Amino acid sequence: MRERKVDVFMKKNGLKIGDLIKVVEKDGTVYEGIVMPPYELSPGETLTIKLDNGYNIGVLIDAIESIEVVEKAKEAPKMEFREVLPRKEGLPDVTILGTGGTIASRIDYKTGAVHAAFTAEELAKAVPEIFDIANITPKLLFNIMSEDMKPEYWKRIAREAAKALNSGEDGVVIAHGTDTMGYTSAALSFMLGNLTKPVVLVGSQRSSDRPSSDAATNLICATRMATADAAEVMVVMHGETGDTYCLAHRGTKVRKMHTSRRDTFRSINDVPIAKVWPDGKIEYLRDDYRKRSEGEVEVDDRFEERVAILKIYPGITSELLEFLVDKGYKGIVLEGTGLGHTPNDMIPAIERAVESGVAVCMTSQCLYGRVNLNVYSTGRRLLKAGVIPCEDMLPETAYVKLGWVLGHTDDLGEVKKMMLTNYAGEITPYTRFDTFLR
Template sequence: MNSGDYVSVKLAKKDIKGVLLESYDKSVVLLKLESGYNIGIPKENIFDIKVIRKGKKIEDDFKIPESKGKKKIGLIVTGGTIASKLDPRTGGVNALTEVGEFAKFYPKLFEKCEVDVVSPFMELSENMGSSHWKKLANEVKKMLDDKSIEGIIITHGSDTLHYTSAVLSFMLDVNKPVALTFSQRSIDRGSSDAELNLICSAEFALSNAAEVVIVGHATSDDEYCHALRGTKVRKMHTSRRDTFDAINDKPIARVWPDKIKFLGNYKAKGQEVTLDDKFNDKIALVKFYPGQDSKIIDYYMKRKYKGVIIEMTGLGHVSENWISKLKKCIKSGVFVCGTAQTIYGALNPKVYSTGRKLEKIGVIYLKDMLSETAFVKLGWVLGHKNWDVKKKMLENISGEFNNFLD
């Protein structure tokens, strides 16, 4: 019995199953449970331990599958569960950043195509910001300029993946497919979603679509994936494998490991890629709630913020006592935009008096644009000093508006 083995521990009233980890306390058996959590069990409470299956052993002399004659894709590794492996000694995870490491854990990817792997940084997605987005956009541009590369996969943590997919959609006018992907459960877990997501991402990366998308499980089963437009997608569940969904839109494509079916219009591959990575960090995303003190707006004015996205109730409302504060804010030079708390549907300021008043003082209503998309778009637009901010925020640059929404 060794670290990494999947075992069943018999206790007085129940059995506990998990991956055996190396324990520094010899009186405790340490397991990683299917939930992902670790548990320590005193040996004195254990009646028996049985090995259900031996841990996977990957030989040091593993050879990457022959790629001669296969199409090439670029793989940009930035982190996330999909780019990690369990360390049975510690119960933690280690990053996969080398070609050989990826080939060991995802051999089907390397059987499908030749892969160039780069890792500009490894970061938890909640720690990412504009500096990471700029670095990533430049790495994507570099790979897209390589004529031997058909398309790109980006591995990324799922928590803020939709922010990154949206900002890349604005910073880059791509000429080839760019698929961002993730996993909710690491590759060493039996219920992992990692391999299907990655293989389907490769299928999309080899397609004729010049789009930035998120590729991931379409259902909780290992059937197929959806390719979701980078500006119209959102994480909708903390842990489900089909956590990402198209909002006020439909998937661009349904993707299997060996085929792809496009479900609507998409931009086809072009000749050149353009990069515009300007970004202004003096922006905020504020969720309005009943009874909220409008003085929160003073905070952003005093700190010289340039733009604020307000998630509004219903068709686009905030409390009446906010109107004078927002008017002052807008007059001071801050751009104030509205998005919908409901996520689905579009704002319409003309239905009720509050909306009409807010529109009159200069609030920019962003229709059905997602709050996270609006946030990064505002930062990108404000990065350009000579742009007409309102005009650009209302321009459908990368599919962020659905003009055919019911």
């Protein structure tokens, strides 16, 4: 990897991870905090420091006027990417892949020691319970905030998960930021074929150095599901605001529905797969989930990145859609109103998009319910224009799926066929009445 601005800056100033420093910015702002490891995949324009309140901030290198080391780090940081504790016979084997986010970041800022919380030792110190559930192999893939997640990272996670499962692990847990966890769980649901073991995404809404953190309960329940008899891509997060149980949601039907609550993740238009308690009790809420089986997990991560989501609103013009077509986008997921509508004066532009080979898919901004383009004339005109109605798929899931489908074919007939084929529970045959706002 080329040397980034932050690497040069740290070298020039003799900064080590864990140093307590005072930074003065050109506009006079002063920050005091501990130097954090630069994110492996960040552009490297910023120096990350952890403030006394526990939050990380990024200071633009170019904005720094002066810097002063208040206290050198007490010990050299550990950044082992893989470390295995002695294996206990009789326990299942679980690999925990770190990708970043609140759950993965931990700093012992009392001593000044800094870890990208992903050695077995660190995990054991933070959440010792998981080592009684399984033999844990932690592996830090990268360390990014989930708002910076991209399709190329989805592919890397899919390959690493498959590699672990095919090398004999009983399950995989993926520690992930919560912002885009639902997109990643959908991506893995499509990219991992012939799934024979559990793949569980987990995150936390409060970092582990805050008393109200949900990190421990979520990670324990996620490890439980990773050793359970359910071969699905799942999101395991708090099921209610207390620390009593978690819910295991199907990866294609789950959405972050609240900015800050711990029980933010919800199954939309579907029932969660299971309730999971930290002590290992699992109550399955349905019986149509995939169970463990034999065989190699396959990775099919072909993905067309020129796909966009376009939300419809009163006053929207055709400009944005036409721009996407002009720019060579291959697919557009519309987040329509109601049953799946756009203003009628957008329909000619949609017709032209389809005629020029762009796959245009319809979902609803209502989120709950199912699109139906047969009820009103606007819908029928959209159908006639070639719009693909995405049943009860979430807009986010339809976006991920469309990128994956277009990675396999650009024939619009075939795209439609694949979009309407249920690959990973993303389409339910009918919507259960008791799934609204649950």
